Amino acid sequence: MSTKKEKKTQESKPKKQEVEVKEEKDEDSISILTHPFTTLYYFVLVLVSYVKIGLKFILKHIIVISVVLAVIITPNFIQGPHLDYYRHAEKVGYFMAYWIILGVASSIGLGTGLHTFVLYLGPRIANITIRAYQCNALPEFVPSKWDQTYHFNHCPENVERPVQFLDILLSVQFEAFLWGLGTALGELPPYFIAKAAAASKKKIEELEDVEAHKNDKDLMSVAKRLIYNNLQKYAWITVLLCASIPNPLFDLAGISCGHFGVPFLTFFSAVAIGKSIIKVHIQMIFVIFIFSQGHVEHALQFIENLLPFLKGKLSDMLEKQKNILANGAVSEGEKPLIGQLWDYFIMLMIGYFLVSIINSLAQGYYEDLKNEKKQKEENKKKKDN
Template sequence: MSGYEKMTVDVLRQELRRRNLPSSGRKPEIISRLLQSDDLEHVDQVVDELPRGDKDGHDAQPARAVTQRQPSPFRLLSQARVAKEHTRMKEMRNHIVLWRKPLVTLYNFSLEMGVQLHISYHKLVDNRKTVAVSCLALWWLFLIWYMEGPHQPWIESLERTTLWSCYWIGLGILSSVGLGTGLHTFLLYLGPHIAAVTLAAWECMSVDFPSPPYPEEILCPSDSSSQESLSILTIMSKVRLEAFMWGAGTAIGELPPYFMAKAARLSGSSIEEEEVEEELEALESAEDSGVITRMKRAIHHLVQRVGFFGILLCASIPNPLFDLAGMTCGHFLVPFWTFFGATLIGKAIIKMHIQKMFVIVLFTKKYVEGLVDIMGLVPVVGPGLQAPFKEYLQKQRKKLHQKPGAAKSSSPSWLSRFYQGLVIFMVGYFILSIINSTAQQYAKRQDDAWLQSQMAKEDDREET
C-alpha cells in the first residue's frame, strides 16, 4: 500500500494541483494519477543522470540529477492543516441560518445577491449583441401582440394558454430545484387542482366547465353531458396540459445538479468540485446499510451502468433522491440531451400519468364519500372529525351548481383555512431556506478564497 492511501481526499487534490494535474475524480483515480506522475518523474531523473555527449562526440560529465518532487513532510503537514480548517469552516457555515445568526445571515445574503448581480451584469455586457437582438425581437413581438386586428382573438387565446403553462412550469421548477430544498408544489398546488377537477367532474357529470371562470374557478355547465361520456380518461385529458407543464418544470429543475457536477469534472477549479467529489466518494465507501444509503447507491450504479434507460427509470417513479442521478450523469459526462431527454420523458409523461391516475381514482366521488363515512365510525373522535369534511363537500356542491356572477360565501370552512395556513407555512419555509443557502454560499466563497491564499503562501514558502 502506498503512502497516498493514508491521506485524505483534500490533501491528495492539493498535491495534484501543485503538480499542475487535474484534481477531479474519486480517491482511487486520484491515487492512480499521483502514482503515474511519480513514475514519470523517476524516469526523467534516470534520463538526466545518463552521460551525454557534446556536438564533437566527447563524453560530457553526468548531468545533475533532478530532485524528485515528492511531497515534503512540511508540505504534507500544512496540507493536512488546511484540510482540517476546511472541515471546520464547513461545519461553521452550517450554523449560518436565520434562527441562529439572523444578522450575519442577512448580511451574507445581501452580499451574495450583490455578487450575483455583478456577475449577471458582466455577462450581459459580454453578450451585448445577443441582448440587443433579443430586446429588438421582444419589441416587435410587443407591437404585434397589442396591435389591433383580426388576429387579436387568436392572440388572447395564446396569451391565456402561455400564462397558464408558464405558471405550472414555474411551480414544477420550484418543486425540484435547490438540491432538496424545493417547494413541494405537487402536494400544495397540482394535486389539489386535479382533485378539485375530479370532484367537480363527477358532481357535474361533465368536464366542459365554462371558461372563464375555469381554471380559476370551476362551475358546472348548464347542459351537462350524459353519464356514459364521463370516464377517468376524460378527466385525465382535462388536466393533461397542467400536469405535463408541471412535469416539464420538474425536469428543468433537475439541471443545476447536472451542470454543477459536469463543471466540477471538466474544471479542477470549480467552487462546487470538492462537495460533488466528496459526496460521490462517500457514497462509494459508505459502510452504512440503511435504506436511504442503499437507495442512493442503487441509483448511482443504475445510472452509471444503464445510461438512458436507467435515467428514464429513475425519473419515471416518485424519487426524492433524483438529485443524485443528475450529479452522477454530470460527473460521468453523460450528454445533455441524453440526460434531459430521459428526465423529461420520465417526469412529464410517464410519472405524471401515474400520479394523475392515483389522484383521480382516490378522489372519485364514491371513494371520497365512503372515506367520509368511515371517519364517522371512529370511536369518540369520529363524528367531530367527520363534520368539517361533510361541511366542505356540501359547500363545494352548492358552489359548483351556482350561476356565474352569483353572490359568493364569505366564510371559508375550517378545512380551507387549514390548507391556506399550510401553503403559507410551506412557502415561508422555502423562502427561509433560499436565504440560508444563499448566505452560506457567500460564506463558502470567502472561505475558499482564504484557503487558496493560504495554499499560495505555503507554495511560496516551500519554493524559498
C-alpha cells in the same frame, strides 16, 4: 524555565485549535435562526452577484433581446382582427409559464423543495374530478381554462354519455405535462454543477459520501450505491427509472451523470420522459381515483366512524366545497374551514421555502468564500516552500 514555557505553549495550542474549529462549525451552520444578520448579509451579496451576471448577459445580447421584445409587445398596440388571437396566445403563454415555474420550484427546492403538486396541481385535478362526477360531464371553465381566476360553469343539461375516467385524465393532461417538464428542468443545476466540478477536478461531497460508506448495509447507503454503480453502465435507463418514481435520491443521479460526463441529451431526455410523462401520469391517476365518485364519501365515512366527534362535520364541509365548485367564486365569509386551513398551510409552505432559499444561497456563498481563502493559503504555502 524554557521547558515549562514550551509545555505551556504546547498545551495552549490544542485549545486554540479547538476554538477555531468550533467557530468554523458555527459559521458552517449559519441560518436565519442562528445567525440572521450574517445570513442576510451573504444573501444580499449573492443577489448582487446575480444582478451583475444578469446585466452582463443583457448587455451582451441587447440587440437580440430588443428584437424579441419588440416582436412580442408591438402587436398589442396595433388595432386589428389579430388582437383576439394575440390575447388568447398571451393567456396560453402565461398558463404554460405558470405551471412550468411551479414544476421548477417543486424540483429545484434548494435543498427542501416546495411541493407544488400537493399545493396546486393536485387540488386542481381533485376539483375537476369532483365537479365532473357531480355533473356527469366535464366541467366548463369560466371565463376559460387559461385564466388563473377561473370557476366552473353550471352542469350541462344535455349529456351525450357519462363522464369516463379517461376523459378527466385527458382534460388535465396539458398542465400536468407542463408541471412535469418544469420538474425535469429543475433537475439540471446538479448535473451542470457536477459537470463543471469534474472539469475543474474538484471533489464532490455527495459522491465522496457514497465512497466513504461503500461497506454500510443500511437501506439508504445500499440505494445510493445501486444508483451510483448502475449510472456508470446503464445511464439512460437508470435515470429514466429514477425519474419515473418519487425518489429523494434523484439529485445523486444528476450529480453522478454530470461527474461521469453523461451527454446532456441522454440525461435530459430520460429525465423529461420519466418526470413529465410517466411519473406525472401515476400521480394524476392516483388523485383522480381517490376523488372519483364514491371514494371520497367512503373515506369520510370511515374517518367519521373512527372519530365520532367528526360525525357529519366532514360531510358538510365536502358538500359545501362541492357547492362552491358548482356556483363559482364566493365571498371570504362563505369559505369553509378546510379551505381557510389549506390557505394557511400554503402560506406556511411558501414562507418555509423562501427561508430555505435564503439559507441555502447564503451558506453556499460562504462556502465558496471559505474555499477560495483555503486555496489562496495553499498557493501561498507552495510559493514560500
